Amino acid sequence: MDSRGRAGESTQLREGALRPAARDAPGADHVRAPARGARERDAGSAGGACRAGQGDRGRRRAGRARPRGRERAASRSDRTVRRRGAVRRLARLAGCLALGATAAGCGGHERVIPWLARPATTVPIPRYVPAAPPDAPPCDDLRYAGTQGVNSVTDEYGLAVRNGRSQTCALEGHPAVVVPPGGPGPLSVIATERDATVPPGFPAQGARFGLRPGQEAHVTLLVVRPCDHGRGSDARQRLRAFLPMGDAQTSFTILTCRGQGAVMSVGVLAPPEQRRKLRTWPLRTSLSLPHAVTAGTTSSYRVRLTNVSQRPFRFPYCPTFAARLNGRDRFGRLNCEPMGTLAPGAHATFAMRRLISAKLPSGQYELRWSLMDETLKFDVVARGSLSVRH
Structure with missing residues (x-):
């Protein structure tokens, strides 16, 4: 240390300040900061709050100023980071625009009910026991x-x-x-x-x-x-x-x-069979399929169900669906609980999966998706074209 209490510059520090790289000609992706004096205001201070603090460097005491070569090196490093950040922001924006075309974009994107593998089931039948008053007499005929x-x-x-x-x-x-x-x-x-x-x-x-x-x-x-x-x-x-x-x-x-x-x-004494109207689903369905799938893999696609009635609709139970490809059906049970109640004209989108057989030849095929109602009919139907390749 010298007589004023300051640390002397080491050989390494002096060499860093005189590093030849500081005098290299700027490349295509490099912007050299203009030279400034010890008390000249930093041009970066005009950048707003996000660049706060950089414009105060010129107001530092002269005794604390670093060698000019190091300031330039730091400025070059900072400019490079800022340029990489801009590239990343542009890449994210391009990704958002691409995803928006498939209804899975950024911000306000469509909610998709996730896929859940469930075995197909029969139509549930509610318990049927006609009420008998506590004081009802026994039947006698x-x-x-x-x-x-x-x-x-x-x-x-x-x-x-x-x-x-x-x-x-x-x-x-x-x-x-x-x-x-x-x-x-x-x-x-x-x-x-x-x-x-x-x-x-x-x-x-x-x-x-x-x-x-x-x-x-x-x-x-x-x-x-x-x-x-x-x-x-x-x-x-x-x-x-x-x-x-x-x-x-x-x-x-x-x-x-x-x-x-x-x-x-x-057997047991039983009441007459109840007469009840079997319900159908007031829904219209559509498919969103990938352009091409590979045989031997599991394909992901989406199904949209729209309420076409004038009343709110809610599934009384999660029904069975069938996905037919090349004449072969795959059955499952719809993951309908997250859907809740659909208002008139509203829709819900479900993520679906279908195994593509490895033996299926390359070509164009029709995927037929249908939903079974209480009449045991698959009346809610959608069709789409699927390209299979190897």
């Missing part, structure tokens, strides 16, 4: 409803309960079947745990329900009789059935096997 053959060893018998009253009556459970002694063969009677003959939505294990005036409930009885028909072992047997509540009863005759007997499965 039981009668035999007929029989029909199911196959060579199985027969189906039906019992019906009609409400002839002026108020709702209640039913629940399995009817009781009594087998009189002295029959042609043993008869095993069991209760069906899960009755497949009940109407859609009614619990297969049964439930308490109400039967309105004029309505008719039913119950199914299946009889399995593996008789030897060639030896004439067929026989008839008279049975009696009772409702689980009240004193209503009826008699009927079944076919059984002489000596060998049969097995009877008694």
